Amino acid sequence: MTSLLFSPLQLGPVELSNRLAVAPMCQYSGSDGSPTDWHIQHLGQLAYSGAGLVMVEATAIERRGRISHGDLGLYSDDNEQAMARVLRTCERLGGPTVFGVQLAHAGRKASCQAPWEGGKPLTKDAWEAVSSTANPFDNGWHVPVALDQAGIDEVIANYVQAARRAVSIGFKVLEVHCAHGYLIHQFLSPLANQRDDNYGGSLENRLRFGQQVIRAVRAAVPADVAVGIRISATDWVDEGWSIDDSIAFVSSVKDQIAYCCVSSGGSVPKAAIKVGPGFQVPFAKRIREATGVVTRAVGMIFSPQQAETILQNGEADQIALGRPFMDEPRWGWRAAEQLGAPMPHFPAPYHMVRSAGWLAFKSDIVGNS
Numbered sequence: 001m002t003s004l005l006f007s008p009l010q011l012g013p014v015e016l017s018n019r020l021a022v023a024p025m026c027q028y029s030g031s032d033g034s035p036t037d038w039h040i041q042h043l044g045q046l047a048y049s050g051a052g053l054v055m056v057e058a059t060a061i062e063r064r065g066r067i068s069h070g071d072l073g074l075y076s077d078d079n080e081q082a083m084a085r086v087l088r089t090c091e092r093l094g095g096p097t098v099f100g101v102q103l104a105h106a107g108r109k110a111s112c113q114a115p116w117e118g119g120k121p122l123t124k125d126a127w128e129a130v131s132s133t134a135n136p137f138d139n140g141w142h143v144p145v146a147l148d149q150a151g152i153d154e155v156i157a158n159y160v161q162a163a164r165r166a167v168s169i170g171f172k173v174l175e176v177h178c179a180h181g182y183l184i185h186q187f188l189s190p191l192a193n194q195r196d197d198n199y200g201g202s203l204e205n206r207l208r209f210g211q212q213v214i215r216a217v218r219a220a221v222p223a224d225v226a227v228g229i230r231i232s233a234t235d236w237v238d239e240g241w242s243i244d245d246s247i248a249f250v251s252s253v254k255d256q257i258a259y260c261c262v263s264s265g266g267s268v269p270k271a272a273i274k275v276g277p278g279f280q281v282p283f284a285k286r287i288r289e290a291t292g293v294v295t296r297a298v299g300m301i302f303s304p305q306q307a308e309t310i311l312q313n314g315e316a317d318q319i320a321l322g323r324p325f326m327d328e329p330r331w332g333w334r335a336a337e338q339l340g341a342p343m344p345h346f347p348a349p350y351h352m353v354r355s356a357g358w359l360a361f362k363s364d365i366v367g368n369s
Contacts, residue, residue: 003340003341004311005019005020005335005341006019007019011259012226012227012257012258012294013258016052018344019052019319020052020332021051021055021321022051023320023325024058024230025322026067027039032078033076033079035086039072043056044089048097048346050335051332051344054098054100055102056099056100058071059074061105061161062075065105065155069114069125083165087169094345095345097345100174101166102176103176107185111126111127128144130145130146132199133193159176167221175229178230179232180232180266188207218257229250232263234265235264235265237267240268243286247286250291251290254292254293257293260291260294279300281301281315284297295316296317296320304334
């Protein structure tokens with residue numbers, strides 16, 4: 001059986017060499033939005049990981065949209081120049097791997113510590129958070145400022161500016177982050193959005209801000225750049241954002257997007273999430289079947305066989321992995337070997353990995369685990 005995981009995929013105008021993606025993973029290691037040497041080594045090794053697409057972590061469209069002081073951003077010339085340096089390095093190291101960037105705004109979940117520092121709201125060097133409504137994420141969190149129309153217009157303009165910076169750098173895939181309880185999700189979910197104007201109340205109104213951002217970004221970038229979205233398919237809370245709401249949202253912007261990455265949760269701190277292997281795949285399948293949009297599955301997908309089965313069953317068009325690539329940056333090489341696919345590109349200095357003798361020797365020692 002021919003491996004679907006290692007078959008080409010068209011994301012709108014962008015062709016990927018395979019259907020394996022590295023999910024965006026916040027590193028909390030930037031400097032006022034600019035990537036550092038950490039990002040060169042982190043993203044550089046993923047350039048030859050075997051994945052057809054590598055998504056750069058959530059990248060704030062304005063300074064106050066960062067989750068932490070260490071978040072990446074595309075709101076300044078310094079950010080743009082530093083990101084360009086990282087992308088040029090990755091392009092020199094990698095083969096056909098395409099790099100994309102996730103455009104994000106933390107909203108009321110901004111101004112926090114890095115996870116290893118506790119992940120709590122900052123009490124020193126904090127900044128103003130904004131949201132759909134002046135309600136904090138949880139007890140003890142910053143009370144955000146509810147965006148008025150002028151504020152909404154400013155945020156949309158900053159999405160556009162960040163998208164243009166990303167294109168100038170050379171990114172071919174832009175992903176608008178609409179998930180995990182961040183700003184766009186704060187407008188989508190009734191758990192966060194208690195507005196009584198044309199951005200709140202009905203589902204139609206709650207979709208409006210996200211729709212405007214997506215349309216503005218799509219209109220601002222060239223036709224050969226793919227624009228996608230990442231959504232939380234459900235809040236995992238009764239009366240919250242649901243899979244049916246997600247289908248309505250994706251359907252409403254399907255003419256603007258090349259794909260939809262399907263995650264879940266993040267809107268409230270105490271959701272009862274039913275975590276397990278591939279726990280979000282059913283949501284990806286529902287959205288794919290209902291909308292016809294190219295769909296990416298993500299979340300507790302660990303083995304090559306699991307990823308391949310999801311594709312073969314028609315549950316998604318693309319598979320994204322995060323933590324498995326941190327644990328094993330060459331995960332794509334092993335996946336190709338186990339699925340009988342051609343070995344993905346890797347640097348010439350690693351040529352010994354390609355020798356039949358080495359592969360047989362490794363198999364004898366460690367098997368196919």
